[in-house]
């Protein structure tokens with residue numbers, strides 16, 4: 001039985017029945033991939049890993065020099081763009097497709113943190129954080145998923161955060177953007193699986209990148225211990241190749257997430273006690 005899918009421009013494409021589709025894992029060899037926020041940290045490590053696995057990778061960021069260094073190593077096309085600007089996500093997707101052709105994989109990774117008292121947060125800063133961490137991934141997904149659906153092939157990876165599952169004091173708006181990404185991923189996964197498009201959420205814990213210095217508050221806790229960005233990159237690669245809908249990295253952080261779901265009051269008591 002076939003269902004119908006409305007793609008951009010109003011045309012209608014027939015798609016196979018959900019029952020014919022199993023395992024949305026994608027082979028990376030020769031795959032056209034876009035990684036946003038690839039000029040630093042998790043995105044840079046992911047771009048390197050995907051290119052090493054045989055993918056054709058376009059790298060996005062704002063930092064021209066960092067992008068050029070990566071491009072020199074990987075032979076990758078670079079795309080510069082500030083994703084807080086209206087239309088930027090669509091422009092980044094179009095530039096990547098102009099370089100590589102139809103995209104098979106998009107890793108929506110670019111993002112930033114914000115830490116401090118919610119009462120003192122400038123509403124303009126909240127808007128900016130939401131624009132980068134939530135609006136841009138939504139617009140990027142909207143730009144690339146119809147094409148993937150029409151081709152019956154593709155994978156979108158959203159880089160979330162452990163705080164999107166658990167919340168975090170002093171990080172309310174950041175955590176809210178990442179919680180929204182988790183919900184976006186789960187909803188899109190269910191909607192797109194029948195047409196052969198995988199949607200994966202990768203939620204890292206604490207990672208050794210410029211993230212904490214950039215948000216203005218270095219990471220100072222002893223635990224959880226920061227993990228290298230390369231570990232998150234491996235989680236992203238595995239999510240793509242195995243079609244994993246949700247990955248928490250490191251894996252043990254799945255325990256507090258499970259606890260907060262199953263016994264929220266116990267989780268809150270423990271979390272408040274151990275801050």
Ligand SMILES: NC(=O)c1ccc[n+]([C@@H]2O[C@H](COP(=O)([O-])OP(=O)(O)OC[C@H]3O[C@@H](n4cnc5c(N)ncnc54)[C@H](OP(=O)(O)O)[C@@H]3O)[C@@H](O)[C@H]2O)c1
Nearest residue numbers: 037039040041042061062063082083110111161207209211
């Ligand atoms: N580090 C952690 O502990 C951690 C934990 C959980 C989740 N995450 C998530 O992981 C993702 C990557 O972060 P990271 O740790 O790798 O941090 P990072 O090293 O600071 O990298 C952030 C990337 O996002 C890009 N970016 C930032 N603002 C942008 C903007 N306005 N427009 C376009 N690109 C922008 C940066 O580009 P430029 O450098 O070129 O400006 C950079 O490539 C983020 O979504 C973050 O929320 C990080």
